[in-house]
Amino acid sequence: MGGVDLLDSLIALYRTKVRSKKWYHRLVFHFLDMVIPTTWLLYRRDCEGSGMGKKEEMKLYTFKSYVAEGLCKSGKSLEKKRGRHSLSIAGAYEEKRKRGPTAPIPVPDVRLDQTAHWLIMTGDKGRCRVPQCSGTPKAMCRKCNVHLCFTPDRNCFLKFHTE
Incomplete structure (x- = not known):
């Protein structure tokens, strides 16, 4: 027992x-x-x-x-991803998380589920949460609540939700 x-x-x-x-x-x-x-x-x-x-x-x-x-x-995913996620990207997100008190990055299961992630425009600028990006966008993901760049030369929104 x-x-x-x-x-x-x-x-x-x-x-x-x-x-x-x-x-x-x-x-x-x-x-x-x-x-x-x-x-x-x-x-x-x-x-x-x-x-x-x-x-x-x-x-x-x-x-x-x-x-x-x-x-x-979480939500239902339309298509299933195969294979493992890259550990280097996850390590880079953890490194960026240690820099200071910011909004928390969601867990990878939520960040990569590809369900209900929509860009919304905010009045204030914030730091882009993708590693190696120093942009200050006004756009943010509604579900993850993080600022992400979305310009013709930088698509950090797509990179954040797929890697």
């Missing part, structure tokens, strides 16, 4: 506190409360197998918040 006791203790740490009279709401939230710690345990096992250190692993709370953010901002 060690696995069940471990799952119960992990569920109790960050239980979803939603009160509802509908029985199926309680069932769905309990199902999510069971699935997320189970997938986190699988993630930890995979990290141990790949030789990743304990300090580099995500904590349960961080893992649960990434899953929640991905579920809130």
